[in-house]
Amino acid sequence: MKRILSLGILVVLTSACSTMTTQPRDRFAEADPDHDGTLTQKEVATYLASTMFDHIDRNHDGKVTMEEWNPSNNAHDKKVFLTADTDHDGSVDLKEAIAYAEKSGQVKKFMKEADKDHDGTVSRAEAAAYYGSKEGDPR
Numbered sequence: 001m002k003r004i005l006s007l008g009i010l011v012v013l014t015s016a017c018s019t020m021t022t023q024p025r026d027r028f029a030e031a032d033p034d035h036d037g038t039l040t041q042k043e044v045a046t047y048l049a050s051t052m053f054d055h056i057d058r059n060h061d062g063k064v065t066m067e068e069w070n071p072s073n074n075a076h077d078k079k080v081f082l083t084a085d086t087d088h089d090g091s092v093d094l095k096e097a098i099a100y101a102e103k104s105g106q107v108k109k110f111m112k113e114a115d116k117d118h119d120g121t122v123s124r125a126e127a128a129a130y131y132g133s134k135e136g137d138p139r
């Protein structure tokens with residue numbers, strides 16, 4: 001899950017940099033469904049979880065099973081899966097994934113480090129600056 005979240009963070013961050021290029025897909029806007037120009041922790045978590053689902057939920061039934069989540073049967077991933085499956089029905093749905101992502105250290109860390117003016121949300125400029133500080137010029 002940690003690996004997946006990292007991937008998600010990267011997607012969010014790439015979205016920030018796409019605003020500075022001519023890429024037609026505006027991922028920041030995709031992560032910001034209410035279009036207020038800022039990302040809340042919930043919006044970041046929702047976007048990460050949705051992105052994760054696109055990658056992992058191979059049969060697109062809206063649920064991720066242990067096999068889809070953890071094909072290599074890794075002990076750490078198994079623990080994460082069991083933690084995320086809060087209703088213990090053997091699969092993680094999008095709601096559970098969002099709740100898990102919202103509590104995850106990755107999302108909290110992103111919010112803490114990217115939210116420079118500490119208003120509790122990450123603006124487009126803050127996301128772009130964060131991406132720049134981590135990865136340098138994307139080109």
Ligand SMILES: [Ca+2]
Nearest residue numbers: 032036038039
């Ligand atoms: Ca928003």
Ligand SMILES: [Ca+2]
Nearest residue numbers: 085089091092
């Ligand atoms: Ca479940």
Ligand SMILES: [Ca+2]
Nearest residue numbers: 115119121122
């Ligand atoms: Ca902010």
